[in-house]
Amino acid sequence: MSEVSSKKTSEDLGVKKVYLESGIEVDPIYTKDDIEDSSIKHEMPGEYPFTRGIHSTMYRKRPFTIRQYAGFASPEETNERFHFLINNGQSGLNVAFDLPTQCGLDSDDPRALGEVGRVGMTVDTLDDFEIAFKNIDLDKITVSLTINGTAIIAIAMYIAMAEKAGYDISSLRGTAQNDILKEFIGRGTWIFPVEKSVKLVVDTIEYCAENVPKYSPVSVCGYHIRESGANPIQEMAYAFCIAKAYTDGALSRGIDIDDFASRLSYNFDIYGNLFEQIAKFRGGRRLWAKIIREEYGAKNDKSCWLRMIAGGGGGGLTKEQPENNIVRSAYYALISALSGTQTMALCSYDEAYTIPTEHSAEISLRTMQIMIHEMGICDTVDPLGGSYYVESLTDRFEKEIKEEMKTVDKWGGIVNAVATGKIQESVSKQAYEREMGMQTGVVDKVGVNIFTREEENKEVEFHPYNQEAANNQLKKLKKIKASRNNDKVKELLVKIKKDAEDDNNLMPSIIAAVKEYATVGEIVQVMKDVYGEFEEPIFF
Amino acid sequence: MKVLLSKPGLDGHDVGVKVLAHGLKDAGFEVFYSGLRKSIETIIQMALENKVDAIGLSILSGTHLVLAQRMNELMNEQNLDIPWFVGGNIPSRDVNKLEEIGANKAFPTGSKVLDVVKYFNELKVKI
Numbered sequence: 001m002s003e004v005s006s007k008k009t010s011e012d013l014g015v016k017k018v019y020l021e022s023g024i025e026v027d028p029i030y031t032k033d034d035i036e037d038s039s040i041k042h043e044m045p046g047e048y049p050f051t052r053g054i055h056s057t058m059y060r061k062r063p064f065t066i067r068q069y070a071g072f073a074s075p076e077e078t079n080e081r082f083h084f085l086i087n088n089g090q091s092g093l094n095v096a097f098d099l100p101t102q103c104g105l106d107s108d109d110p111r112a113l114g115e116v117g118r119v120g121m122t123v124d125t126l127d128d129f130e131i132a133f134k135n136i137d138l139d140k141i142t143v144s145l146t147i148n149g150t151a152i153i154a155i156a157m158y159i160a161m162a163e164k165a166g167y168d169i170s171s172l173r174g175t176a177q178n179d180i181l182k183e184f185i186g187r188g189t190w191i192f193p194v195e196k197s198v199k200l201v202v203d204t205i206e207y208c209a210e211n212v213p214k215y216s217p218v219s220v221c222g223y224h225i226r227e228s229g230a231n232p233i234q235e236m237a238y239a240f241c242i243a244k245a246y247t248d249g250a251l252s253r254g255i256d257i258d259d260f261a262s263r264l265s266y267n268f269d270i271y272g273n274l275f276e277q278i279a280k281f282r283g284g285r286r287l288w289a290k291i292i293r294e295e296y297g298a299k300n301d302k303s304c305w306l307r308m309i310a311g312g313g314g315g316g317l318t319k320e321q322p323e324n325n326i327v328r329s330a331y332y333a334l335i336s337a338l339s340g341t342q343t344m345a346l347c348s349y350d351e352a353y354t355i356p357t358e359h360s361a362e363i364s365l366r367t368m369q370i371m372i373h374e375m376g377i378c379d380t381v382d383p384l385g386g387s388y389y390v391e392s393l394t395d396r397f398e399k400e401i402k403e404e405m406k407t408v409d410k411w412g413g414i415v416n417a418v419a420t421g422k423i424q425e426s427v428s429k430q431a432y433e434r435e436m437g438m439q440t441g442v443v444d445k446v447g448v449n450i451f452t453r454e455e456e457n458k459e460v461e462f463h464p465y466n467q468e469a470a471n472n473q474l475k476k477l478k479k480i481k482a483s484r485n486n487d488k489v490k491e492l493l494v495k496i497k498k499d500a501e502d503d504n505n506l507m508p509s510i511i512a513a514v515k516e517y518a519t520v521g522e523i524v525q526v527m528k529d530v531y532g533e534f535e536e537p538i539f540f
Numbered sequence: 541m542k543v544l545l546s547k548p549g550l551d552g553h554d555v556g557v558k559v560l561a562h563g564l565k566d567a568g569f570e571v572f573y574s575g576l577r578k579s580i581e582t583i584i585q586m587a588l589e590n591k592v593d594a595i596g597l598s599i600l601s602g603t604h605l606v607l608a609q610r611m612n613e614l615m616n617e618q619n620l621d622i623p624w625f626v627g628g629n630i631p632s633r634d635v636n637k638l639e640e641i642g643a644n645k646a647f648p649t650g651s652k653v654l655d656v657v658k659y660f661n662e663l664k665v666k667i
Binding site: 118228 | 553557602603649
């Protein structure tokens with residue numbers, strides 16, 4: 001090696017030092033020496049450990065799926081939307097739920113006042129699912145349920161609805177978010193103590209592995225963890241620890257790793273340094289494959305796949321000069337594609353202060369379509385593979401994520417780290433440091449602390465609260481409570497309680513209860529009676 | 541000066557309230573935080589127990605007017621004179637409404653931590 005080529009650090013070249021958000025120092029130049037130990041030279045996409053992508057042909061065969069998030073207040077509106085989408089050739093929808101449903105409260109609960117249908121669809125009983133999915137062919141549409149605290153009930157309702165409608169549940173598809181551990185770190189729709197919350201997730205995995213094998217019961221979310229203040233290394237590390245907690249739970253029930261690992265998927269965040277994010281995904285994908293094969297002994301390659309939705313995070317967007325967010329989102333989309341995502345979603349440029357308009361939602365969609373159809377992004381798999389910088393950083397991320405996972409082990413594992421507030425404490429401190437860095441100009445943000453201009457006052461808009469829909473929901477609930485077989489409901493609620501006390505899988509008894517129109521609130525209450533509620537550690 | 545920061549209603553977004561808690565703590569205030577999903581009753585009770593000088597309500601789900609009205613009712617019922625303020629995802633057109641309802645001050649979307657700290661420093665002088 002010549003004298004000249006070894007001079008490549010910031011000090012050698014007399015330039016300022018640069019650090020990524022993750023704390024990794026970046027050299028001004030990378031060479032083949034930086035990837036000498038890497039196994040990537042011999043690795044092909046679609047081959048273990050999948051650094052370069054989980055499929056051999058990736059987007060050449062089929063571009064990533066575009067799946068934008070949307071919420072509708074009532075089951076009736078949701079049903080209308082489903083029909084609209086099907087008539088327009090779409091095949092999937094994310095269902096958002098209102099906060100009472102997510103927190104296990106019925107519409108007639110005093111704590112639900114002013115919240116019924118506000119941020120998504122209201123569900124009190126199976127009747128609401130039956131209305132939402134009326135005349136929908138469940139074999140043709142895939143439904144994603146964005147719910148966590150009460151996910152076991154929502155999944156039970158989806159299955160019960162399908163069974164009642166005559167579907168064979170052994171071929172029923174669909175997904176649920178159902179990642180309760182991240183709710184304790186960010187987003188906050190937890191209900192039960194941490195261990196019991198994990199038990200419920202494992203119940204859904206076990207039930208689905210045995211009865212609904214094509215259903216994806218869990219999507220582990222690094223996204224919300226990062227939005228809460230975690231850096232990119234922590235985002236991946238905490239998500240992997242969470243996925244391992246669910247995996248360990250499933251294995252302890254005697255399920256084979258290859259019978260459920262391929263049904264786990266991930267939801268990750270994108271904002272910040274372009275190369276850092278790409279390395280995060282490539283290094284993370286390799287590490288996850290190794291964890292599943294080397295630690296858990298999975299034989300099936302599919303079990304080792306890190307399948308993900310990776311979208312532009314709201315955390316990177318600004319209320320100031322909002323049009324700049326269109327440009328940011330285009331870069332986030334590029335990052336996501338260069339990282340080999342399976343599914344992509346982008347925030348709309350105006351989302352930081354208002355309800356996305358049809359116009360802004362269309363720009364997000366077009367951003368992804370322009371990339372697919374004009375930029376050649378789908379032509380070649382893993383186009384950055386072999387880049388000295390990207391490969392070096394990928395190796396580094398694999399190592400650093402692994403190290404961060406050891407830190408969680410030192411905190412007594414993810415369940416303990418979350419129950420004691422250890423992770424919440426560290427991410428909220430980082431969120432504060434990041435915010436102050438932006439406000440004091442330590443971290444550059446265009447339009448916020450550099451290249452600013454006088455801003456016109458942009459008004460924040462919410463969907464107007466639909467009191468009529470809320471009243472209608474209350475009427476429906478009253479009617480159902482009067483017309484259902486209340487003795488039977490009572491008996492089935494007692495059965496859920498008994499199963500909770502005996503530590504049995506709750507899925508069968510919840511499915512039985514929802515079929516008789518037991519409410520979300522009633523089921524959650526009997527579970528609270530046995531499990532108690534999470535006591536939030538107060539950290540900031 | 542003691543401040544209670546709180547999360548009324550069902551909204552679980554707590555990044556902002558915790559960022560502010562850090563900011564006030566760094567500026568020398570004694571900060572209490574309620575945790576998520578507390579009723580207005582509980583929040584007032586916590587304020588009294590900790591003898592705080594001000595109460596902050598952080599609301600991002602759009603229910604700020606409903607919750608502020610409840611806050612005002614209970615404060616009046618109990619004849620309390622603790623200044624309270626509202627922050628979170630608040631449209632600027634609701635700032636006046638919230639202050640008319642009884643909030644000492646409302647911080648609309650986009651407010652900066654340092655501005656809020658400045659307001660508290662001024663409040664401190666008055667108290």
